[in-house]
Amino acid sequence: MTHQFTRHALDPSRLACRFDLLSEDTPLNKIMKATVLRLARLSRRPANQQRLRELAFVYADITEEPVSALRWDQVVLDRTNRSWQELFSMARLFLQNRYQTTTGGGGEGTAMLFEMNALFEEYVGRLIVRALAGTGLTVSLQAGRLFCLNAEDSGRALFQTKPDILIRQRGAVIHVIDTKWKRISARIDDPKQGVSQADVYQMMAYAQLYRAPRLTLLYPHYPGLGAEDAVHARYRITGQTTTLETASIAVSNSRQMLAKLRDLIGGGDRPELDASGNEGTSASIAAS
Numbered sequence: 001m002t003h004q005f006t007r008h009a010l011d012p013s014r015l016a017c018r019f020d021l022l023s024e025d026t027p028l029n030k031i032m033k034a035t036v037l038r039l040a041r042l043s044r045r046p047a048n049q050q051r052l053r054e055l056a057f058v059y060a061d062i063t064e065e066p067v068s069a070l071r072w073d074q075v076v077l078d079r080t081n082r083s084w085q086e087l088f089s090m091a092r093l094f095l096q097n098r099y100q101t102t103t104g105g106g107g108e109g110t111a112m113l114f115e116m117n118a119l120f121e122e123y124v125g126r127l128i129v130r131a132l133a134g135t136g137l138t139v140s141l142q143a144g145r146l147f148c149l150n151a152e153d154s155g156r157a158l159f160q161t162k163p164d165i166l167i168r169q170r171g172a173v174i175h176v177i178d179t180k181w182k183r184i185s186a187r188i189d190d191p192k193q194g195v196s197q198a199d200v201y202q203m204m205a206y207a208q209l210y211r212a213p214r215l216t217l218l219y220p221h222y223p224g225l226g227a228e229d230a231v232h233a234r235y236r237i238t239g240q241t242t243t244l245e246t247a248s249i250a251v252s253n254s255r256q257m258l259a260k261l262r263d264l265i266g267g268g269d270r271p272e273l274d275a276s277g278n279e280g281t282s283a284s285i286a287a288s
Contacts, residue, residue, distance in 0.1 A: 025063050027074040028084060033059040034067055035091040067095050086110070120251070121164050121179040124218065124261070127254060128165055128177070131261045137174075140166040144173075146209045163206055167265065173210045175265060178203060179218045184246065186225055187233060193246055200244070207242045214243055216264070221248035229260060 003016040036059060040052040072092070077085055090110060092098060100109040125141040132139055143166050147157035167175035178199070185194040195217065203215045221229035231247040249260055 024061060027071045028081070028088065029059065029062045030065050031070050031072070031075065031091050031095070032087070033062045033064060034070060035094050037064070038067075038094055070095070116181040117179075120181045120220065123251065124177075124179050124249070124257075125165050127257050128167075128261050128265070131258045132167070132265065136169065137265075138168045140168070144210060148205060148209065161205060161209060163210070166210070166212075173212045175214045175216065176203070176206045176210055176212045177216045177218055178206070182219055183222060184219050184225070184232075184248065193232065195246060203244055204237060207237055207240065207244075213241065215245070217244070217246050218264075219246070219248045221250040231264065 008014045008016055033056075036052055036055045040049065040056065043049050043052060075088065077088065089108070093100070093110075122141075125139070129139045129141075142162050142164065144163050145160055148159035148161060150157055163176050164179050165177040166173050167177070180196075180199060182196070183194075187193055199217060203217065206212065207215055216231075225232065225248055229247070229249045231245050234243050234245045236243055247264060249257060249264070251257065
């Protein structure tokens with residue numbers, strides 16, 4: 001008001017005012033741009049690279065500064081930009097090569113969790129595809145999709161199945177493998193090895209629908225099961241010639257896993273098919 005009635009007293013067309021000149025080129029945006037550029041050099045996944053290129057376009061007008069010149073002390077996080085707090089903390093981790101401590105303290109951090117059932121299934125499935133390449137056997141992941149039931153009134157198919165891994169020979173399913181990210185016990189501790197009854201029922205349904213002579217429940221190996229991963233037990237399904245086995249495999253080394261998966265799949269009694277696709281005679285497996 002003082003400025004208006006003194007400096008502009010003779011020129012009422014001018015209005016004295018005070019305002020903030022807002023700019024996108026803020027310390028926070030410079031830090032975010034530096035983080036995007038750093039991650040673009042590190043990322044190897046095409047989808048991430050595409051997303052980072054899009055973000056780099058958004059930050060095209062922001063001044064690019066070296067990490068050493070970034071002004072972390074000038075970043076002010078208040079109620080207007082509080083939603084950037086987590087991103088700012090992650091940017092500090094990436095740009096300053098920091099890491100989170102998991103031993104104690106009151107600091108906040110970021111965790112990334114994986115659904116291990118799905119990860120184990122996908123990992124084993126892809127390795128089996130590689131292990132059986134060139135053998136004449138074909139591998140299908142999350143395939144089959146046969147239904148358990150048909151409604152009598154409408155004929156509608158219900159309760160679709162999706163076995164983790166189907167192995168075929170000349171078009172016929174000869175082996176069904178279902179992965180389980182669970183810890184089974186040694187047979188000396190428990191004759192059933194802690195295998196879930198629901199998992200057994202599931203495999204029996206696969207035996208009925210896919211007519212596979214061999215079924216495997218595959219678990220991750222751990223030292224309590226013995227020195228080496230292997231087939232731990234074989235069972236014959238009552239009234240059938242189909243066998244169900246429990247096995248474990250160590251996941252620490254993919255090259256070793258390839259060889260062991262070949263042994264696991266080729267080591268069982270797999271019926272050979274004749275030219276018409278019918279099963280020939282296979283060796284008998286004693287129930288364990």
